[in-house]
Amino acid sequence: MDKRLIFCVLLVMLSGRFVGTYAEISGNTTTTPASNMTTIEENTTTSHSNISATPASSTIATAGNTATSHSNISASSSSMPATSENTATSHSNISATPASSTTATAGNTTTSHSNISATPASSMTPGSSVPSASTQFASVSPNTTVLTLETNITNAECGTQQLCVAEPSKCDPSVTGSCFFLAAKQQSGRNFNFDLSGDSDGYIAATLTGGVGEGDPTYVCAKSKGQVKFFSTILLNNSVLSISELNVNSVKGKIKGKTIQCSFLATVPEPKTRATTLGIGVSTGEYNDTNDSLGAPASVIKVNAVDLANPKSNVTNEITNTTTPAPTGNIATTVAPLGALIPELSTTITRQDCGSSKLCAAEPSKCDPAAGDSCYFLSAKQQSGQIYNFELSGQSEGYVAAGLSTSEIETGTHTTYICANDNGTVRFFVGTIVNLEINIKASQNSSNERGKVNGNKIQCTFSADLPDNSVRAANYALSVSSGSYDAQSVKLGKPKFQLLTRRANLSDPTANLTNLLNNATTNYAPSLLTSTPSFLPALLVTVCMLAFTAM
Numbered sequence: 001m002d003k004r005l006i007f008c009v010l011l012v013m014l015s016g017r018f019v020g021t022y023a024e025i026s027g028n029t030t031t032t033p034a035s036n037m038t039t040i041e042e043n044t045t046t047s048h049s050n051i052s053a054t055p056a057s058s059t060i061a062t063a064g065n066t067a068t069s070h071s072n073i074s075a076s077s078s079s080m081p082a083t084s085e086n087t088a089t090s091h092s093n094i095s096a097t098p099a100s101s102t103t104a105t106a107g108n109t110t111t112s113h114s115n116i117s118a119t120p121a122s123s124m125t126p127g128s129s130v131p132s133a134s135t136q137f138a139s140v141s142p143n144t145t146v147l148t149l150e151t152n153i154t155n156a157e158c159g160t161q162q163l164c165v166a167e168p169s170k171c172d173p174s175v176t177g178s179c180f181f182l183a184a185k186q187q188s189g190r191n192f193n194f195d196l197s198g199d200s201d202g203y204i205a206a207t208l209t210g211g212v213g214e215g216d217p218t219y220v221c222a223k224s225k226g227q228v229k230f231f232s233t234i235l236l237n238n239s240v241l242s243i244s245e246l247n248v249n250s251v252k253g254k255i256k257g258k259t260i261q262c263s264f265l266a267t268v269p270e271p272k273t274r275a276t277t278l279g280i281g282v283s284t285g286e287y288n289d290t291n292d293s294l295g296a297p298a299s300v301i302k303v304n305a306v307d308l309a310n311p312k313s314n315v316t317n318e319i320t321n322t323t324t325p326a327p328t329g330n331i332a333t334t335v336a337p338l339g340a341l342i343p344e345l346s347t348t349i350t351r352q353d354c355g356s357s358k359l360c361a362a363e364p365s366k367c368d369p370a371a372g373d374s375c376y377f378l379s380a381k382q383q384s385g386q387i388y389n390f391e392l393s394g395q396s397e398g399y400v401a402a403g404l405s406t407s408e409i410e411t412g413t414h415t416t417y418i419c420a421n422d423n424g425t426v427r428f429f430v431g432t433i434v435n436l437e438i439n440i441k442a443s444q445n446s447s448n449e450r451g452k453v454n455g456n457k458i459q460c461t462f463s464a465d466l467p468d469n470s471v472r473a474a475n476y477a478l479s480v481s482s483g484s485y486d487a488q489s490v491k492l493g494k495p496k497f498q499l500l501t502r503r504a505n506l507s508d509p510t511a512n513l514t515n516l517l518n519n520a521t522t523n524y525a526p527s528l529l530t531s532t533p534s535f536l537p538a539l540l541v542t543v544c545m546l547a548f549t550a551m
Contacts, residue, residue, distance in 0.1 A: 139267040140191055143249035144230045146262075150252075153181065153195045153261045161185055162195070163308055165280065165315040167301050168340060169322045173197035173261065178342045178428065178449040180282045180300045182206050186309045190268045193250075196221060197261045198300070199343070199448055202287035204260050205297055207235055209279035210305060211269025217246050220294060221253055221262035222287040228253025228262050231294065241285075241294045257383060257463040258448040268308065277305050339429040339440070339490065341422060342460070345450035349377065349391045349459045354524035357381060358391075359509045361478050361522045363499040369393035369459065376480040376498040378402050382507040386466045386474065389448075392419060393459040396482040398493060400458050403433060403479035403500075404466065408516060410497050411435045418492065419451050419460035420485040426451025426460050429492070433481070438492050466506075474506040478513070 154174035158164035162183040171179030173195075180198040187193055196219070198204035203222035211217070215234030218241060222229045230253065232246035247267035254261050271277050281302045286295030302318045316323045350370040354360035358381035367375035369391075376394040383389050394400035398421065403414035416438070418429040428449045431440040451460035466474060479500045484493030497517060504511040515522045 138188075138191075139247045140249050140265050142232070142245050142247060144232055144251055146228050146230050147252045149228075149254040149261055149263060153183075153197045153263065155181070155183070157185070157311075158183060159311055161311055163306065163311050163313055163315065165282075165301055165303055165306075165317065167282070167317055167320060167322070169317070171340065178340060178447065180204070180284075182280060182282050182301065184280070184308045185311075187265065190270070191265060192268055192308055193263065193265050194219070195261075195263050196282070197259065198282065198284060199258045200260055200284040201258060202285055203231075203294060205233075205241075205283050205285070207281040207283065207297075208268055209281065210272055211278055212272055213269055215242065215244070217244075217266070217269060218283075218297070219246070219248060219264060219266065221260050222289075222294070223255055223260055224287070224289050226255055228255060228260060229292075230262065230264070231292075233294070235297065239296045241297065256447060257387065257389075273305075277307055279304050280306060280308075339418075339420070339427045340449075341425050342428045342449040342451050344425075345452040345459060345461060349379075349393045349461070351377070351524060353381075353509075354379065355509055357509055359504065359506055359511055359513075360524045361480075361499060361501050361513050361515070362524075363480070363515055363517075363520075363522060365515070365520050365522045366524055372457075376400070376482070378478055378480050378499070380478070380506045381509075382474070383463060387463060388466060388474070388506055389461070389463050390417065391459075391461050392417070392480070393457065394480055394482055394498065395456050396458055397421065397456055398483050398485035401433070401481045401483070401495060403481060404476040405479065406476065406503065408477045408500070408502055410500060414479055416481075416495075417446060417462060417464065419458050420487075420492065421453045421456075421458055422485070422487045424453050426453060426458065427487075427490075428460065428462070433495055436494060438483075438495060440492075475503050476506060477501050477503045478506075 152174040155164055155166070155172050156174075162185045164181070164183045166173075166179055166181045168179055171181060173179060173181040178199060181196070183195040185193045194206060196204060196206050201223065203220050205218050205220040207216050207218040209216045215236050218233045218235040220231040220233055220241065222231065228251075230251045231241075232244060232248050233241040234244040234246075236242055248264055250263075250265040252263050268278060279302075281299055283297035283299045283301075285297045287293070288295075299319060303315055304318055306313050306315055314323055348370050351360060351362070351366070351368050358379045360377070360379045362369070362375060362377045364375070367373065367377065369375050369377035374395050377391070378393075379391040381389045390402055392400060392402045399418050401416045401418040403416045405412050405414040407413065412434075414433040416429075416431055416433050418431065418438075420427045420429065428446075428451065429440050430446055431438055433439075445465045446462045447464075449460065449462045451458070466476075477500065479497055481495035481497045483495045485491070486493075499522065500516045501513045501522065502516060504513055513522050514520065
């Protein structure tokens with residue numbers, strides 16, 4: 001075979017390999033939910049036994065004698081005759097004898113206690129004990145299969161039906177994902193329904209402390225291929241989570257961005273002290289989806305002791321020394337006008353991937369937000385459907401704001417996401433800018449907020465669920481503005497627009513953008529090689545043809 005032909009074939013194969021690799025890297029990947037994530041829930045009812053009662057005929061009190069049924073022994077059924085000066089006493093944890101079945105004559109004293117049912121005498125052995133009143137219920141059977149949580153976890157029943165604790169204390173998990181939330185609602189006995197919500201790339205967990213037994217029961221909700229995977233574990237003294245079968249079932253979960261939400265029914269451990277007093281905690285940690293390993297938990301909420309069955313309890317987070325108040329209704333229905341302090345952003349925003357996987361706009365054009373120079377920068381990357389991830393960076397002593405609008409003028413209406421320097425921490429607001437006036441919204445459609453302040457540079461990231469544009473889905477003008485901020489009064493100054501583009505499809509990283517304030521091209525257009533994967537194969541074929549011509 002002609003060497004020139006072999007040379008060309010090799011080049012074309014190489015170009016095909018390039019296109020395949022490019023498609024693998026650049027294309028969207030859809031993860032099929034694991035088939036073992038959802039099954040039918042099973043309910044098991046456990047009945048307790050070994051509680052006996054002494055028949056009437058077996059206990060006879062004569063004159064001068066005392067007939068006593070001791071602690072942890074159930075009371076006599078039918079009748080117990082008592083003669084003169086006799087005392088028939090049933091002590092604590094002993095079921096009541098029906099009124100019609102106890103006959104007392106003059107000088108006799110009959111005491112009966114309630115709440116434990118009598119059983120036949122044949123099942124009682126000498127020296128055996130009867131379970132206490134708090135154990136007379138059916139523990140839930142273990143089943144950690146996860147079903148889909150169809151609704152958002154909310155604080156609607158906090159203070160009335162649920163005991164709630166949150167960090168920040170007034171967050172509402174249904175409208176903002178940048179908080180950690182745990183609610184407990186008694187179903188029966190020591191069976192409680194729990195709601196858990198928080199932000200993590202790995203897992204969030206609820207822990208119960210102060211109970212009998214070795215280790216603290218910890219219920220882990222991990223992010224696994226876009227779905228919740230549930231683990232029942234024991235938290236040991238060395239901060240290691242050990243997989244253990246716990247009495248927990250009815251698990252449901254959902255993932256939205258970095259927010260993990262799950263609910264479950266669990267039998268809580270018998271407290272060492274008061275009947276319903278346990279410590280509770282919420283933590284987060286890393287999760288390895290390959291080998292199901294759980295990293296050491298980092299606590300975000302820690303409550304030393306609280307009555308789980310009392311929704312009106314004031315709950316204090318010992319880590320931040322903040323109290324989630326017992327409300328008359330919700331913990332909070334809004335985060336406005338105070339906004340919310342958000343967790344620290346651990347990375348630095350850069351212009352990497354602009355033009356390839358994320359749409360970017362900046363002023364000055366193509367400035368680098370990672371550098372120290374003045375740069376106002378905004379990027380948008382489609383996560384799924386109408387959910388987009390945003391990066392915002394800018395220089396300001398007060399705040400920087402990202403804006404989305406269907407109009408292309410400063411005095412139009414812009415949905416705005418504001419990151420303010422609150423004494424070195426970022427406070428996050430959502431609202432609108434209408435005719436250059438800021439209006440903070442009572443609820444927000446954002447989640448996964450993170451931010452940091454470095455000198456006068458403010459950077460933050462967040463996700464937002466955008467409404468469909470009536471003209472075209474996600475067809476918006478982008479803007480970046482800045483202004484003053486008073487941390488003491490939580491007051492935002494009038495915005496000054498630094499960047500405003502024409503409308504563009506946010507899902508297209510290669511869209512052409514122009515800053516309408518100075519008519520400068522502001523997008524990061526990718527190079528010919530990265531934007532046109534078919535260019536290289538065409539070039540190689542041309543080289544082949546030239547090779548044949550030249551030889």
